[in-house]
Amino acid sequence: MPRAGLTPQAVVREAARLADEVGYEKLTLAAVAGRLGVALPSLYKHVRGADALGQQLAALAVAELAAEMTSAAAGRAGRDALRAVADAWRGYAGRHPGRYPAAQQVPDPDDPAHVEAGRLALDAVYAILRGYGLTGDDAVDAARTFRSAVHGFVTLEASGGFGLPRGMDRSFDQLVAALDTAFRNWPDPVGAR
Amino acid sequence: MPRAGLTPQAVVREAARLADEVGYEKLTLAAVAGRLGVALPSLYKHVRGADALGQQLAALAVAELAAEMTSAAAGRAGRDALRAVADAWRGYAGRHPGRYPAAQQVPDPDDPAHVEAGRLALDAVYAILRGYGLTGDDAVDAARTFRSAVHGFVTLEASGGFGLPRGMDRSFDQLVAALDTAFRNWPDPVGAR
């Protein structure tokens, strides 16, 4: 029997492909092994286990997403940038329905690439907000608002939580426009609750 | 050996309690059975299986959430209503970290109570938007925006996706204020994309 010639990379990439096909929740070491033409335990030569594979998949997905966000933001500002980044985000989630949920895990502090990718994605958001004059605590709040809105939309859309998929593009455009409105008129925080 | 005296209700309620303690992803028929002092297969006399239990848990959670949203909206309008419902939503998710993710499943069309509960929750949102003069397609888009933002925030907060939990209350207040701004200045949709 010739060697399959696997590497940790190859395993993670195959897992990513498989996740996009069958869904993240159905991603299984057994299925990945089958895809790679290898017995299940053989994977342990390349990944530490199912949890670790999930983490590495997250790192891959966050890096890809951050790259697309960053590239979407390049050469744009203000509302254009906002919309381009939001569209890139939604586009990534739509094209990678298995990777996207994986990307939601908190970055593994022991994986510098993962942490760095997360920072990059966040930077893309902060860069947009700077265009609206939002900095400091306002930027923190606004960034959380942006992430919440886009992530929430994308998640609900993917799960079918919105009901019939009528007018999804329009609704997303309106969500982005609403964010633009809110960022241009960012509310002064009221004192302690 | 005396009978345990279970009912489908009792099983679902125990599952809900357990999910809140250990997390939805760790919810297992085996654990529920253990909690109820019963052998695992005995549960099948009351629920059709793990998937069905999840669905019934979803129905329970959506009903509870809808009730809290509706009661929060009672006697309030405009920004007050917006904030009260948003707070109720976030509060429910915070108090029920296991039920809340369960509630995200699409309602089972064969469970009228589930469908009805979902409609109730949505109605609470539409009622708020009516206070902003948003109806028709605008209301659809605005409702999706509201749901996206609140659900996204609550999800990211629960998963630790925001990083250190500094200033979470303030950020949420600002998110709600941003929604208020957006709803008061709802953008006219631009033509087809």
Next chain:
DNA sequence: CGAGCGAAGCTAATGACATTAGCTTTATGG
């Protein structure tokens, strides 16, 4: 009061998956 019956609960068996241990074999570098 007792017989019978339906439902509740049990044990046993099967099958998917993850994980660990320990063996075999393939490449490859000296």
Next chain:
DNA sequence: CCATAAAGCTAATGTCATTAGCTTCGCTCG
């Protein structure tokens, strides 16, 4: 060539979900 590290395998264990089929409780009705 051959020695060795790593790649891959089989076997064993444990958890969980599910189905089948048995036992027994507890209620209802004669």
